[in-house]
Amino acid sequence: MYYAGVDIGGKNIKMGIVDDFGKVLASTVYKTQMERGYDAILLELINNINTLCEQAGFEFDELSGIGIGVPGIVNSRAGLVMSCSNLQWKGVDLANDVKNLTGKPCKVCNDANCAALGEQRFGSGKNYKNLVFVTLGTGIGSGIIIDGKLFEGLGCAGAEAGHMGIQVEGDVCACGNKGCWEEFISASALVKQTKAAIEKYPDSRLAQICKDGISGKSAFIAAREGDGVAKGVVDRYIGYLTYGIIGLTNILHPQAFILGGGVANEGASLILPVKKMLNDYIDNNGFYPYVDVVGASLGDSAGYMGAAALVM
Numbered sequence: 001m002y003y004a005g006v007d008i009g010g011k012n013i014k015m016g017i018v019d020d021f022g023k024v025l026a027s028t029v030y031k032t033q034m035e036r037g038y039d040a041i042l043l044e045l046i047n048n049i050n051t052l053c054e055q056a057g058f059e060f061d062e063l064s065g066i067g068i069g070v071p072g073i074v075n076s077r078a079g080l081v082m083s084c085s086n087l088q089w090k091g092v093d094l095a096n097d098v099k100n101l102t103g104k105p106c107k108v109c110n111d112a113n114c115a116a117l118g119e120q121r122f123g124s125g126k127n128y129k130n131l132v133f134v135t136l137g138t139g140i141g142s143g144i145i146i147d148g149k150l151f152e153g154l155g156c157a158g159a160e161a162g163h164m165g166i167q168v169e170g171d172v173c174a175c176g177n178k179g180c181w182e183e184f185i186s187a188s189a190l191v192k193q194t195k196a197a198i199e200k201y202p203d204s205r206l207a208q209i210c211k212d213g214i215s216g217k218s219a220f221i222a223a224r225e226g227d228g229v230a231k232g233v234v235d236r237y238i239g240y241l242t243y244g245i246i247g248l249t250n251i252l253h254p255q256a257f258i259l260g261g262g263v264a265n266e267g268a269s270l271i272l273p274v275k276k277m278l279n280d281y282i283d284n285n286g287f288y289p290y291v292d293v294v295g296a297s298l299g300d301s302a303g304y305m306g307a308a309a310l311v312m
Contacts (some may be wrong), residue, residue, distance in 0.1 A: 004049045005308030006068040010086030017056045018308040022122035025056035065105040065311030069114030076109040107310035116143025118306025123298040128255040136263035140182040184240035187216035204229040242277040260296030
């Protein structure tokens with residue numbers, strides 16, 4: 001059986017045709033161009049799914065269903081996009097619109113939840129039935145899988161770990177609240193932390209590396225070169241990240257945390273210290289069993305592969 005998975009972003013739309021075993025038979029990426037409006041985006045999306053079916057070697061009629069991930073607040077049970085600021089959509093009946101235009105079953109869900117489901121079914125999480133997925137990007141996305149199923153909470157508004165408060169009087173988050181975890185562990189937060197360290201230590205190796213610009217990689221690069229200032233930035237960042245993971249462990253105690261997004265591309269230099277700090281905490285407090293921490297493996301495919309899994 002064949003399924004179409006779609007990952008709609010503010011800048012790009014990624015989509016693929018996926019079979020029951022998670023094999024991607026055809027895929028594409030193209031510009032969202034949100035200024036065109038909902039109807040134009042929807043029609044192009046359907047046309048591109050048709051094209052991908054042809055590329056995969058079968059007729060559109062043979063497609064079993066269409067899954068779509070959207071950034072924002074999504075009522076997945078009703079198939080409604082309640083609010084998506086990136087696309088300026090509000091109260092959009094996306095699942096029914098796709099179904100009416102194609103005759104195919106359609107499921108719609110939050111994009112981070114789709115990515116979590118993709119990793120659990122086909123990626124780094126396929127050996128775990130209980131996991132938490134966290135994307136360390138410009139913002140923080142997260143998804144929770146319990147007994148192999150997405151946990152979304154009341155009104156599908158749950159699993160937003162990035163907006164878990166970890167400091168009463170922290171910086172103001174984009175959501176309007178103070179002290180959100182996102183304000184400490186996003187790539188944007190890491191850039192701010194790196195900039196602050198450079199201002200304090202302008203003669204450091206970190207400052208030299210960042211002469212042409214600061215990114216989420218800068219502190220890790222300088223730390224690998226032995227710079228003590230950069231190591232302090234990295235250690236502090238890993239501490240913030242692990243602090244939130246410990247909190248989620250105390251509530252959920254999943255089998256694993258899967259870390260994705262740009263910062264997670266640092267691999268072992270990020271994953272191993274987080275795993276050690278987390279399990280040292282578990283050992284010291286007598287909480288068992290061991291919790292794994294692994295990097296995501298599907299990259300940009302996770303979103304549309306998880307969207308396809310919604311209708312499997």
